[in-house]
Amino acid sequence: MRELMYREALREALDEEMARDPSVFIIGEGIAERGGSYKVTEGLLAKYGPGRVRDTPIAEAGMIGVGVGAAIAGARPVVEILYVDFAMLGMDMIVNQAAKFRLMTGGEGRVPFIMRTQGGAGGGVAAQHSQSLEALFYHIPGLRVVMPSTPADAKGLLKYALRQDDPVMFLEHKHLYMNKGMVPEGEHIVEFGKGDIKRAGSDVTVVAWSNMIPRTLEAAEELAAEGISVEVIDPRTLVPLDRAMILNSVAKTRRCVIVQEANRRGGVASDISSIIMEEAFWHLDAPVEIVAGLDVPIPFNLALEQASVPQKPGIKAAIRRALHLGPAAMAAE
Amino acid sequence: MAQPILVPQVGQDLTEAKIVELHVKLGDRVKKGDLVAVVESEKASFEVEAFAEGVVISLPYKVDDWATVLEPLMLLGAEGEVVEVAAKASASAVAPAQPAPAAITPHPAIAVVATAVPAASPQPALGGLRSSPAARVAAADKGVDIARVAGSGPAGAVVLRDITAVAAAPRSSGLALRTLQSGAGTPVVFIHGFGGDLSAWRPLVGRMAPGLPFMALDLPGHGASKAHQVTSFDDMVTAVGDALRAQGMPLHLVGHSVGAAVATALTARGDLDIRSLTLLSPAGLGPAVDGAYVDGFLAAQSEAALAAWMRRLVHDPAKLAPVLVRATLSARDDAALVPAQRAAARALFEGSTQLFSTAAALAAYHGPCTVIVGREDAILSAQDVAANTPPQAALHRLPNVGHLPQLEATDLVVRLIDRTLRAAG
DSSP, rough: OOOEEHHHHHHHHHHHHHOTTEEEEEETTOOOSSOOTTSSSSSSSHHHHHTTTOOOSOOOOHHHHHHHHHHTTOOOEEEESSSSSGGGGGGIIIIIIIITHHTTTTTTTTOOOOEEEEEOOOOOOTTTOOOOOOHHHHHTOOOOHHHSSSHHHHHHHHHHHHHSOEEEEEEEEEETTEEEEEEEOOOOOOTTTTOEEEEOOSSSSEEOTTTTHHHHHHHHHHHHTOOOOOOEEEESSEEOOHHHHHHHHHHSSSSSEEEEHHHEETHHHHHHHHHHHHHHHOOOSSSOEEEESSOOOOOSSSHHHHHOOOHHHHHHHHHHHHOOHHHHHHHHO | EEEEOOOOOOOOOOOOEEEEEEOOTOOOOOOOEEEEEEEEOOSEEEEEEEESOEEEEEEOOOOEEEEETEEEEEEEEEEEEEOEEOOOHHHHHHOOOOOOEEEOOOSSSOOOOOOOOOOOOOSOOOOOOBBHHHHHHHHHHHHOGGGGOOHHHHHHHHGGHHHHHHHHHHHGHHHHHEEEOSSSSOOOOEOOOOOOOGGGGHHHHHHHHHTOOOEEEOOOTGGGGGGGGSSHHHHHHHHHHHHHHOOOOOEEEEEETTHHHHHHHHHHSSSSEEEEEEEESOOSSSSSSOHHHHHHHHHOHHHHHHHHHHHHGSSSGGOOOOOOOOHHOOOOSTHHHHHHEEEEHHHHHEEESSOOOOHHHHHHHOOOOOEEEEOSSSSOOOOHHHHHOOTTTTEEEEEOOOOHHHHHHHHHHHHHHHHHHHHHH
C-alpha cells in the first residue's frame, strides 16, 4: 500500500490499462498537452503518443459521439468531459445510442464507452459548473453509473470499467482530486455493484457517495464521541447498486440516513429510500432520512453555495433525528 | 340542582364524539326519554336521551363540535337557575373550534370551568397510532399491546426501545389502571364485572361527590388489559393485587359482580391496606351463575342479539339504554376482545358454576363493608349472596333491581358508597 492522490490513482488506472490494452484511447479538452485541467492525464501523451491521447476542440457533442462510435466499432475510448454540466450536449449519444445499442442488437453489439467527468459544488464556479447530475444517468437503463469517493476506489473502479463492455458514466468530484488515500500495490480492481463499508457501526446506517463520504465520515467521527455508532456505506456504483449491503445494514441498525449532494427532487436518494421502504420496512424504527441539496441552481455566492448542499451539521442533525434524540440533543450542535 | 347529561361512551378507548344533531337549545324544558342529541364516532352514531326532567341551563356545544366522552354534554336544572361559564382560554382562538372539556362543581355556585385547549400542532396529525414498523413487529412478537405503550419517539410515536422496555418490565404492570377523577385523600378503586371494562363506571362516578380520587382498572382479559390472560380466579386476584400494590397507598374498593369478588379476595392478600369494601351484586358468594348468559353474551354479534342477553342484566328492560348495548358492541370492533373475555370466562366459570368462592375472605374482613344486591338478579343468586354476607357487613337487598344496581338504583348506590367511604373515615 502507498498513499496516492485521487487524481494519481486515476492516472495509474489509465496508464496500466493503456499499457495492457492497445484499444484504450483518451480524448478530451486539454487532456494531452496540458495533462488535463485536473492533471489526471499528465504524462500520458509522452508515453502513449498523440494517437491514443488526443486533445479535442470545445465540442462535447462531437467528442461523445466519437467515443460512442469508436466503442461500437470495438475500441475502448475514454472521453473526458471537463464538467458533467457539459455532458448535456452529448445526451442524445449517451441516452439514445450508447444506452440502447446492446438491447437493440440483441446483445451482439456492445458499447464499452467511458465518459470520465466531474461534478459537484465547491469553489464558487456557479450554476453551470457545480451540478451533481448522477440522477439523470441513473434513470437511463443501460448505463453504468460510477461515483468513487477514495483514491483506491477510483483506481479499482476505472480499471474494472476498462475491462467491461457497457457504457460507463464515471463521475468524479472536483473536490476529491487532491484527496489522499492508501491504494494497494499492483493490480487493484473493484468490481461494479459491490459497496464498501467505509465505517462500521451499529446505531444508524448512512448511505452516501462521492464527496459526501468524507463529509459523512467526519460527522460520524464527531458523533462517536457522543456514543453514537454510525455505519457509513458507500455503494461506489449507483448502477448496479449493492442493495444487499444497504438492506443488511438497515436490518441491523433499523435506521437509515441517505446523504446526496445532488438536489433532493427526483434524486438517487429518493430511489434508495423507496427500495428500503419496500424491502426493509418491518425493520425500520424511524423514517428514512434524506439529506440532499436544495432544489435550486447552485449559487455563485460562496455562502449560498455552501447553504445549498449538505454540510456536516445537517448530516449530524438527520442522524440524531433517526435515533429519536430530542431537541435538547440537537441544541448542543 | 343542576345535573349533567353526559356525552356517551361511543366506543372503547375513544375519547371524543362528534355532535351531529342537537334537538334542544338553551332554556328548553325536556322530560325523561326526550331525544336531546345525536353524537357519532367513526363507527356508529348514538342517540342521547334525557334521563330526567329539567331545563337546559348550559349547552356549551353546537352541531359539528367534538365533545369529550363522559363529560357533560349539557346541564339540566331548574327554571331560572344560572350557570357561570368561564371565558374560553385565549388559546382556543388559534386552535380549531373545539370546546374545552368542562368540569362541573355542585350547586349553588356551578361553574363550568374551561381548561385551555392546547394550541394546534404545527404538523397535521395523520390520526391513528404512531409507531415504527420495528416497534410493531417487536410488539406482536412479544405479545405487547402497542396501544398501551407510552411512546418516546417523535410526537409520542412508539418506537422499538419502548416495546423493549415494556417487554422487560414485570408482567404485573400490564393492567390498565386509570384515574377517573383526581382529588385528595384515600383513592377509591372501582373494579368492573365480567364482560365490562373500566369505562362502565364513568356515569356512576360522574354522580358522586367531587374531590375524592377515583380510579378504575380493567380486569385481566377485559378492556385495555385484554392481553393479560389469566388461567384462574386466583391469577386474576394476583394480577389486580400486584397492580394496586404498585400504587403503594391505602385504598377503598368498589366492585361489581366478579370485580366485587376480586375486591373481596384482595382483602385476604395481606399486603394491601383496604379501608372499605362496597360490593355490588358480588360473585363468589355461592356457586350459581347464569352460564347461558355468559355464553350468549360472548357469542352475540348483532345489536339485537346482544341487547337480548344484556336485558337479563336488569329488572326493568327500559333501564338498558341502547347506548350501553352499542358501546359494548363497538368495543368488540377490537377482534382480540371477545377471545380474551372467553378465556377469562373459562378461568372463572364452568357452565353455570362459579369456580371460586370468596365467602371465607368476606367473613374475615372487619372493615366497613356494604353488600348491595338486587332481589331480581337473574345472573347470580341474591339468596346465596344474602346467605353468605357475614353479620358485620351491611346488606342491602334492593327490590325491583337486577344485576346492575348501579344502573337501576344509581342514587341509592351513590349514597351507599359515600356512606361506606365515610364510615372508614
